[in-house]
Amino acid sequence: MNESPADSSEERAQRHWCFRLSSVVYPAAAAEASDAIGAVEFDPTDRLLATAGIARKIRLYSLAGLVSSESEPRVYGHATACQVCICAPAKLSSLRWRPGSDGRIIGSGDYDGVVTEYDVERSAAVLERDEHGGRRVWSVDYSARGELGASGSDDGTVQLWDPRCGGSGCAAAVMRADGPVCCVEFDPEGGPWVAAGSADSRAYVFDIRAAAAGPVAALGGHERAVTYARFAQGGSRLVTSGTDGTHRLWEWEQGRQVREFRGHANARSFVGMSVWRGAGLIGCGSESDEVFVYDLRWADPIWVQGFGRRTEARSDQNGFVGAVSWRQLAADGDSGALAAGGTDGTLQVFAARKKAHILTD
Template sequence: MNHQIQPPRNPDETSSSPKFEWDFLVSSSITGGHISDTLGVIEVNSQGTLFATGGIARKIRIYTLHSLPLFTDHATACRVCICTSAKLSSLKWKPGSAGRTMGSADYDGGIYEYDLETQMPVFERDEHDGRRVWSMDYSSWDPVIGASCSDDGTMQMWDPRQDGGKCVAKIDFGRPVCCVEFSPYGDALLAIGCADRKAYIYDVRKMDDPMAVFDGHQKTVSYTRFVDDRTVMTSGTDGCIKMWDVEDQNLIRTYKGHTNQKRFVGLSIWRNQGLVGCGSESNQVFVYDKRWGEPVWVHGFDPHDQQGGTIRTEQGFVSSICWSQVGDDECTLVAGGSDGVVKIFSGKRKPLTSMN
């Protein structure tokens, strides 16, 4: 399939070089982790008040987003801690649960939902033959429906209303499937990233064939993210992020700068302003503006002690990242590292005079 570069869709995308329009600072750093506490996922709730982390430590931790001191530790900062039976790869706040229910996927092939007040599982399914589940998500089109994808080569959609989570759709790609994400815009679209180096877009009402196939990465597609109702970003272990037009099936732009050759480093879109956050195997946080292929901000992720001094550790990597979707001229980005450190970044748009 030959993809042609699509012209920019609005005048703001015609600038030849990126403009640094934002000021970022570290508002909080949560330490106390170590190499056995690698964070695989961070999820901010829809209200922008809480965030959850999960990883190989077999714990779901819930934190308040905006009331943490500059330096703290996990034991002090954590509001809720739920111990799980397996390492965690994915977390999602369940729509319609008023922030009370958290969905999770794990390395043992399990999908669970936890009541955060009782800290007990209220739903469980295991349909991936015990193989590692890399990603799960809930539909905004029908918020009860969920989807998961796994090392077993399948993407499965399931409905808790049917026989305790009956599989209502299953696609076998024959290769590990790394990411599944429903469109957050209320339509019936589903994006899937696969180890066959391709990303797929499906209409969940007719799953026989994909409505779009994006073939442009040189290695595994590890993340798929909706930018808006017609645009999707994909990230691969070829060190590239790509933005695609779903309707025309054209490649719009390629983003390079971060290092990603073999690990999951996170990908998140602040949809309000089109900022893209990702981690890097260089142990840095990268922020791109969707209008330009070069990063607009890069921050080193060296952990700090309670007094702000740098802790000397073995080289790690930034393994997870998530924007709060709340805000317009102010933003919040949460990132986690392979050593268990969490950093919260606050951003403000610069005054027009300072950008000239």
């Protein structure tokens, strides 16, 4: 079956994918903006889902309760669905599970410029780094095997460290951008690359073997701050997201932009962006309070879903989706899940399944 460039996003979604709401976790009825979710992360051992935000809490949920095969979505409140709640000393901007820790250690970045690792079984901090001069840490990540950590901050640096040293970790290197660093990500396939997005409207790729030499690629194309940079499958492609309302796909080693994606609304905020590498899908939030999914092959979205909760008391609220994360376990990219968190504190998990027997000429 051939596909025409004129096919609508709905037609493409129906042809290739089934998406459905699997579960919803609502905040308390009187929830305020302090419940806003800014980070969502699936545990690589496939047991837990973690969220964090300006409420200064890391909440842990059992995936068994959130991802189900039932036709109707499961509906919870935070009080009943949350298994563990870890209180943090500052507002949290980012989360990342540390590879090799068997789903026990999660790293966080906060508004006070501190990177903290928590042992989720003990609900205790096991590492703290304060190397960004008190400037807000927007993003944390780990290398594929967990031997290096990275943090990006308003101070314009990407800090690398070895978390295996304990305490504050062993400093490894400092890499610099020309503006505040909004996001960092190691090549998840183990290459020596670290991608970073900057408020200077560019994305950078660094080689950790020669960090002091500066970036090996500087990608200019966005008109405003680059809020996310995520590697696509193979490591040679990078997806970036900016407050110019676009995602962009790059062959970064050639400095070539492959495609621009438009449809979601993003002019001022971190709306969340994640790449499901096995399936070639982008998931993102939107200032229109919707969740969007793009296929890397097409510039327009293939699926859009309204989000959040509107009540009479909150009808004038301008909420948006501020965090998304794909479940990355399905190696063949045929089934997965997308978690999304909103500024009203609502968490939603969507199941994704690729339709069988897609025929092509």
